[in-house]
Amino acid sequence: MSTHLQHSAALVVGLCSHGLAVSRALQSGGVTVYGVEQNPDLPGAATNSIRRLFLVDSFADEQLVPALLDIRRQLSQYQQVVLFATNDNHVRCFGLQLQQLSAAFCISWADSCQAVLRLQKKSELELIARQNRLNYPKSAVLADIDSLKTQLAGFRYPVIIKPVQPLSSFKTQLAANLSELSAQLMQYSADLPILAQEYIAGGDTSLYFGALTLDHGSTVQAMAGRKLSSYPVARGQTTVAEVVDEPAVLALTEQFFAGFNLSGPVSLELKKAPDGSFWVIEPTVGRTDFWAELCIAAGFNQPLQEFQLALAQPLSIGPLNHNISWFDAERAPLSYWQAVWQQKSLRPYGKQAAFTFLRRSDLAPFFRACRNLLKRLSRKHL
Template identity: 30%
Template structure:
């Protein structure tokens, strides 16, 4: 990275997009700050917010709404699952263990027996896990607020969106999403209040789910120090958060972008479909890889990066035995 920076007349703005990169830059920030312009929370805050267990404890201490959770650090802690109401979701405490393939990213379990079996298997590899009680609601109950915070907590840019479907169902990544102006007045102040409390400077986001039983939003997990999977829906709706961050860090004036009431939806791939009952008002579907004026990313992704896997994925989505969409 330093060798790349030496090619520029001025330190370039560094915008991170991957979990591992956030930790690498955070741990080497003193040296890298001589060569790049970037904004991150303190390393202590990066580590706290990257741990689902620490995030849960922090949220409880500061009265932010989170699902009831058991923290399992070793096989001896499996007994803590007895305290939960099922179904639940099991996740690795540190997302990097899922990205490296050491643990499953997320598993929904419907019974205590099933939870004990999966928890024991996940704890065979280094690192703890968390078990969160399931928040009732469909995929479309998932919301998110993206942001960039500058000096003194200034909200440089914010955007609130809503997932319409996930893949895999129940516990997957965003498949289709849209803007959510109706939730903005509730979620953006809550997100920025959490960011202020936790010292979340720079790029970040918070994911929520609307609880159909208790009729309230519950925090699921934050993203710290990097762009999120849903960043492009914000840009399509007029809020280009990375560009606003770039302008801000260069000291240029940043106009306060207001999200447009766009009828656009973003989908991760051509395979992902907009749920039929949620199509009202959506007139434009934008693919995550394909553009007529820039087709090469789609060519590489769909034709060169394991096309057989795309066919299998499509077949799974069309399977009538698949469980109705929940996330």
């Protein structure tokens, strides 16, 4: 192990399947990894890729920040500890508390914190997309229900709604008319403000994403992917995805982030309309995306590059393997076997399969995930 790695470590906040992928990717690059989690029963909490798991009572900002600073004091043997977010709330927390946290930790995007916080706001995306000459669906931010008819005058239905704040009580909903939309807003009134958009037609396979590692705005490495399945269909979280060769997706992703001078991992989700045009859906900034394992399995080790950027080290860039598909065994545990059954092949989509939990060198998370699935199925049956 090189000298600089002996004096540095990584702290991954959250050991859901995404955090597990990040931890494993870092360890495979020779990094000493520690984890932070509030639920010790998660499959990711059983991984051998972390040296120690620190348990916290809550991920709420007011409790997480003091806990992280206390953990840093316990890791005083390291000159530098790089902090990793695994969801948008973590990114927002790190950005708002950057002064405290950056005194203790290294964060790859610290120099562009304000840009990251701005890009997190769904209410800012239409302006950013249009300034960068990209298609963006007709949109309105709804602060209340009373002015709904006025704000959406001239909108074409169906309309999709998304909470402006990350990790709210719902991800997306689709309304076929004004009456249906009004009922949905009543149901999710606690999540206001809510973004409403004209829905771009197309199923799961019309959803693409570009993943980049940036160094002060310059692309270090890039990969394009496509959703094959999501939940809810065509508007939810990715459950199956594949690497694709789509230069247009990468060009549009770079175009969207141009001018922000960002460092670290970013991605942009795009939807291909029936006429072949691409439309911006949403970016991810300050962290890798939920499907990071797809990139990692393809040879694009974004977490390791994020670590190296935070420490101003030379970046590890490997060849990209386009022959990879990824199956989310956390949200859709049977997705691989469903694809095998439908396509009558152990290589669905003709590609090598990567999985959320299964790894020969780290089997404990897989067995725990199987145990948890059996418990859920048993409760459902009972």
